[in-house]
Amino acid sequence: MTDTASLDQASQPLQLRNFFLARQPLLDRNGALFGYELLFRNTSANEADIDSDLSASAGVLAHAAQLGLARAVGDAQAFLNVDTEVLMSDIFAFLPRERTVLELVGTVEASEPVLWRLAELTGHGFRFAAEASRHGSRLGQLLPLIDFVKVDLRAMPAATMLALVPRLRGTGKRLIAEKVESQAEYKTCLDLGFDYFQGFYFARPSVLTGRKLSPSQQALVELMNLVMSDVDNIDIERAIKRDMTLSINLLRIVNTPAAGLRQRIDSLSQALLVLGRRQLQRWLQIMLYAEPGTRGPGHTPLLMLASTRARLMELLAQRLRPGQRQVADIAFTVGITSLMDTLFCVPMADLAEQMGVSDEVADALLRRTGFFGELLRLAESFEQMEEGGDVLPALRELAASGDDLAELEMAAFEWSEQVVRYAL
Structure with a gap:
């Protein structure tokens, strides 16, 4: 197999000890990619080494900004979580303001210094987002200075959301539905008038009986x-x-x-x-994933996710099993195949049988077991925004060093961006 994008040829690697990057897409009303929320997570089992993932991310963001956020988001917008400490810092000089949205976490108070700082950064071209339920009554004070309001579907009763969204729309702010996990939820939010949608609803299998391949x-x-x-x-x-x-x-x-x-x-x-x-x-x-019968903006996120996952698994396999080219090939195949149940709207068990995959590939796709199953589980955990999860156990079982994770992820992001740009 030809090495499709040697790490030696990649941009300068990030030297970020024990961090990985969670990257979750935001789609517009046409299903096209609008941006990514980026969140740096700690992989160290000793949480006492840092105050919090967020405060530690200030230094991480500074490094990432200097090396270029385009490596992580391509041409999309970057949504970056900031707390009061980060907000008051000077790291923003390194960020591309035309491509950056600063998301205020729930601990940010609507104090006079904070409001002054928001106004100052707004004057320099930065934009802000805030999540409605996390800020509660403070949201009204923040509204004049923010551009995006997020609504967390998991943090708000349906009745409350139905009453709140029309009022928010009247403010002229762009609304983001957060944690959209099913097509039904997406349809509801679309009907309510949300502008953008965040979550992995587009990657959830929806089995349709009698569906045929184009x-x-x-x-x-x-x-x-x-x-x-x-x-x-x-x-x-x-x-x-x-x-x-x-x-x-x-x-x-x-x-x-x-x-x-x-x-x-x-x-x-x-x-x-x-x-x-x-x-x-x-x-x-x-x-x-980009065949002419389904080509269009709505398929970009699935293609991006599948190609990124596959490339990351290949790079992890190369790092963990150096010199074993076939292992890296299989890792890529498992990654790209892992979303074909969504693509074809058929159960993964049926796909595995029809494709005649090996037992180790079937174990990875159906049960997330074996070496390739661990790689797949690790790649999937990188895609999630939630705290904890399977990252630490998977890292320990694979004996992978957290020092390499950001480097490998950035290489996978860049590779996938090139693929999507030429494939569509």
Whole structure:
């Protein structure tokens, strides 16, 4: 397998001891990516080493800002949590104000110094967000100085939300529905008039009986089966050429910078020769998430999540099992496959059976067990914003050092950003 984005060629690595980055997308009303909320989490078992994840993040943010937030968010907006101490600091000089939204945590009081500081930073082009239930009665004092109001679906009774949202809409602030975890919740919030939506509802499987693959998806699946069989390259090339759109899309995506190739691929025969079958299979797997029948802004988040997860698992496998190329290949495949139940709206057990995956891959996808299951569980835990979770146990079981996590995540984010940019 060709190494698609060597860490040696990546930007200067972040030297962030015992931290990883949780990154959760915010989507607009069309399902397109608007921004990411970023939160640095501590992986140390000794919580006494730091005052809190948030206060420790001030120094982390300073390092990240100097190296460029674009590595973590691409062209999207960055939502960064700040407390009063961080708010009063001077780290904002390093942040790109046109791409940064500072989210006030619940401990921020609407005191005169805080309001003065908000007004000062607003004058410099920064924007602010606050969550309604966490600030309660203070929200009214903060409203004139903030641009976004978040509403946590888990922290507010439905009746209260139904009464509050129309009043908030009347203020002209942009509303963000937070912790949206199902399509039903998304539809309700859409009807209420929310502007943006945060949560992993788009990645939740919704099993539809009788759903069939689109013609282009079916062609991709059949082609993947050919690639993994013993047929000659000429037979694979003929199969690709039967679908002109597939041929064009494949050549476009293998020429993305994410492929890490030093030469341009101009023909299908050249692609097969230069890439090899394992590498070709990965690009076909990615293309399933961006196939023409479903292409559009609504599919960008799922493609971004799947490609980031797969690349991160591959990098973790390379770090933990150096020199074992097949292990890294399998880790990528498990990561990219782990969201195909959502993509195809079929149970993962059915997918695993239809694809004829190995027992260790099936164990990872269905039970999160074994080496690849641990990698998948670790990657999934990085995506969540909640405190605690499975990060520490998974890190211990994998014997992975927290020193490398931010570096590997940033490399995965950058790689995925390149993939999505060229795949859609």
